[in-house]
Amino acid sequence: MSKILLIGASSAIAQALQENSNKDFIALSRSAGNLDLEGDLSELDDLGPISGMVYFPGTINLKPFAMLKEEDYLADFNVNVLGAVKVLKKVINNLKEAEGASVVFVSSVAANLGLPYHASISASKSALEGLAKSLASEYASAKVCFNVVAPSLTNTPMAGNLLKTDRQVEANEERNPMKQIGKPEQIANSINFLLDAHNNWMTGQIIPVDGGMGNLK
Template sequence: MTKTLLIGGNSAIACALKKNSDREFISLSRSEGSLDLDGDLNELDSIADIDGLVYFPGTINLKPFAMLKEDDFVNDFSVNVLGAVKVLKKVINQLKEADGASVVFISSVAANLGLPYHASISAAKSALEGMSKALAAEYAAAKVCFNVVAPSLTNTPLAGNLLKTERQVEGNEERNPMKQIGSPEQVATTIDFLLNAHKNWITGQVFPVDGGMSNLK
């Protein structure tokens, strides 16, 4: 039986995916703030039959541009993009050998919707989306599909600082066209669908899961 690799497999969205999907998952987790995946990734050398990959690690680094340091940009890029590169380098040959495979990256509505205080994370997530499209083009003939899920604010521990008070929750709900904050289960449902992208003729796409925030006023 083929397996789907989850990087950041202890995240809220990953846990929702595992709970509601009948796939066989292999989870590899990283400590929050840790950039060194190399040691853990060596474990992948002994795992066979991978036909899916979801890369969950991300950051929410919201600061006025004047307060951002170069290290902020480096850290956000390292977690969101270079971490994904390290993982993919390890498993791309297995994905190519599968009879169709799917890779899903997690971006953010902020990559394409101009939001204040999002300069660093917007840059990192935009890079991730661009890389995904380039990889989709490169590996299309090998039937390895690359797609991106781009959520708006979702009720996860990573977003906890933005949802600490009732006022924060109400304010964020009011800014959303559907007047709600996303749930891990809603994002996980789209990820689960995209893990069948190679069967559904879908690659090189970015799927907003944001209550209409990226397209509606």
Template sequence: MKNIVIIGCGKGIGLAAARLLAGQHHITGISRSDALELQHPNIEFHRKDILTETLDDIVFPDVVDGLIYAPGSINLKPLNRLTEEDFKHDFEINVLGAVKIIQKLLPHLRKPETASVVLFSSVAAKLGMPFHASVAASKSAVEGLVRSLAAEFSAQKIRFNAVAPSLTDTSLAAHLLSTPEKREASAKRHPLQRIGSAEEIAGLAAFLISDQASWITGQVLGADGGMSRIRL
């Protein structure tokens, strides 16, 4: 049984990852929202905002085999409506929060024979999309962080990878999928003609945590219905 820490496990992809992994692993879950759906004997849940609250009162397992950092943001606006605070907020959620928990857990991640960290990017970091300036900038920083840390910690056998989804059916994206018309239009923008599910994205994160992915590091894996690679 591995010890896995999941940040942002209260909703969406983080919640799906906790459910998927709890059957075989011990999960330490942290979320700023209540996680009423995470009633499982293998899940130890802490309600905290990782950006504003200290983590010093959480007793993490001595050995941490994996970390999934799943908080995210969808702040889509024209550039002239994006403020400096918008850019700062997206960067704090996607990058600085990840750095904070990685630094906190680094002594624990060094203890197993091999450990794995999974962050989240976005298809918008590769594919120029209107109104995505703030989120694309912060997610591009996530990709740079992943590659840098993968190089820095390769000798210590700590793997760093990222998953880059397109629009996924979660509460975070609810306003973009709020009507049948919006949902259909969003689906048609993808070569596979549908929206991704939180469970599908969580499955890829779970794979990257697993021993089956032990030779994968420094990668950004797209889970985007073909959007970043296929033109029809």
């Protein structure tokens, strides 16, 4: 079985995936020093066939619209979207070689549900979802599936500032239909499902993993 490339393998959700799956991963991250999305990405040369790729890097930059600068939008777009494009340009042929590969992006409930202060991240994650659907169509005949998992607030370092106090935790639980903040393993389990070869007739889908937040009152 060929390997699955994890970009942003240091993320809490990626860590949960590695802990709870017996798949064979190639783990790259900025903090491990083997991933530089601004660099030449030569670490992606000569990988051979890979049966999947998950792109985890993301940002959180919640501000009122009036305070968001053009640079904020560009920074969010670079990490959330352009990084995925750069990686895929390097590895798309490796994915095709596997003859049945699965690519998973991590979006956010904020792409589907209008939330205040999310203008920049919503724009970026919506772009990421559009990218996934377009590539799913373009590479369907090459048997490369593209799907997206869209979490709501999940207990990871990224969400740390929103979950600092008991009051913040309670308010965020209350906002969710299931009265819960997500756990990294709940998101990771959905990604693991999409990476399974026997699920490779699913493509072009945006899958909310959000306690119903995006669709339910």
